[in-house]
Amino acid sequence: MRSITFHSLSLADYDISPDRGFLPPDPCDHLPDCDTLNQLGRELPKLLSARMVRRFIDEQRSLLPSVPSDWRDEDYRAAMRILSFAGHAYVWEVPEQPAVTLPPQLARPWYEVAQRLGRPPVLSYASYALDNWRRLDRTKPVQLDNIVLLQNFLGGLDEEWFVVVHIQIERQAGPGLAGLRRAMNGAMEGKDDEVVQGLQALAAAQAAMRDTLRRMKERCDPYVYYTRVRPYIHGWKNNPSLPNGLTYEGVAAHGGQPRQFRGETGAQSSIVPCLDAGLGISHAPDPLTVYLQEMREYMPPRHRAFLHALESQIDDRGRPLLSGYVRDRKSHRPELWTAYGACVDLLAQFREIHIGYADSYIHRQHQTHTSNPTAVGTGGTPFMVYLQKHLDETRQMLSQQD
Template structure:
């Protein structure tokens, strides 16, 4: 295989863009046409959850929404999935010490039907929690902190809002970087060193902006409030100490009244860091976190996981990650390429280091109050601290030899 035989990449082919990255091409729908009951439940959810009335309201209704229609557009399916996912988790975790082990059919059936349309499991995932859960205060201004608010909350409040908005801002900031990464891959494929350098420069600029946004997390999200008022509702029911057998989705024929286990919402379901790992050629040896991260792709929108697979398939004739191999081969002839590549890997390591620090401060140091919200296990259901540190070291090692 020659370099010209390597398939090219395109953001648009995977529903991505330089302006929005992995965020949807159009702003998420705020209301669901013809679904007044579900709209109202979503709007009332913080009050219902605070009063512990979510289960009662759902159990009192035979139907919380009309029939799921195959002809609904993607925006509608995403918005319905957002509300159903929040309501479903509120139902399960309304009393964190006594989580529900069964979801009534009025909630379980439409949730599973919509999830199937979107190619994701019927559980709250990062896509519904962040990617499809925002609106702009001024539609003529950018998608960024100060101009975005959430469409759906659990309890609400500044800390919950800020925690999710930080992620959304980072997703928007990543867009130009993804374009730069793709540009660098195209240029490496065509042996255009100047264009590789330009692409790496764009990626570095985006990573710097992402880092600066992530550093703002403590401004309005307190570790104790996050742990005790935000985190309890995003847990799933796989590897859960409080729900060891998962939960039963009543009235869903394909589940045959058998308990199902799905991971909880987690930033590990964002496609940004996996895309950077794949595009920059950062390898991770097999370990429990690596296996878990592969599983997390099942919770991503299908086009996003397809983009990751396409990036990983971009290899040179020696079978090396394309971009990494290209700059390594030119360390002496084009040292500026290697410096630009190393700068990007270092920025990725910085991002990971901040994340490790937050994981320790916001979760690991907090007091474990009940089995439904353990400090040693992430919301996705895995022990995280040892492996986060290991993956940080894996990233640093790429540019140490």
């Protein structure tokens, strides 16, 4: 039997909060001494409505003359948010005629800021959701009736609601991640009560996340989403509209060659991969598992590292630590298995709701509209059959033999 050394997990080491999860403290709403870039972010919905984004950017000598080395981390994230929205607006301003080249005044700062943040120069979930909100009342918590977006494409209720629902789910995941950490640390230390209480905290958070996800259709119509929100978040990898990708003019590291990056997608959120990893749910290889592995490149580096840390917790039989621990005690400590099973079931419920939305917001819309004609997720991959497979594999976790 091999000897295993476990390391206690700390959320703070990975920029994770027990209150807000992967959300940072209130994001920066503007950049210091960057009038042109701030103006572009502020006016982007109007410029896009008038199809004036490309002209505005083309007429600027510079959006950001140089990327300051003394900015705070939140400043770099704010710059990444504005540049990412501007970049996608530039490319997709005329959806049927996407730009194939970005001008250097946009491409260079976008690339340099992305390098500092450890992410590709493309709109990712971190800029679209994690770093893209403010509280209407700073004395009140991050919740649906108190958060709005800092940056939009066209704006409007449907676009706003689609993103703030994701932000609320991220916030609700915080206590759940703290519970998962507690359960895993309890398993490392052989403390059954800690495992149970941690799993119960995780389940409570998952129930809240599920209930928030169920509210998506309250204010986000599938037709409006498909025709007015979704077109701008597409990337330039596996996209028939940009078969060769996008050229970032003036970026020496690219050598003048086009680059291909995935579009923004909820698959770049760290929540579900972390729940899979922590609960020990594995998925047999398929195109979606390959795609989800690639999506980690778009996550903030410390969040990616936390996911890796969860996956590294393996017991002396080569099994995921937490699921192996509760399974070994299933007969004489059934409350452990009950608490674990509740978390797995709630993850399955979350996946099932998501599949329903993928069907109504994308798959069915694709059947009836010629615009935005890709029957894939915004990340550029087919999805329906594999989403169902991952749901089935989650449910099967509870029926596996010891």
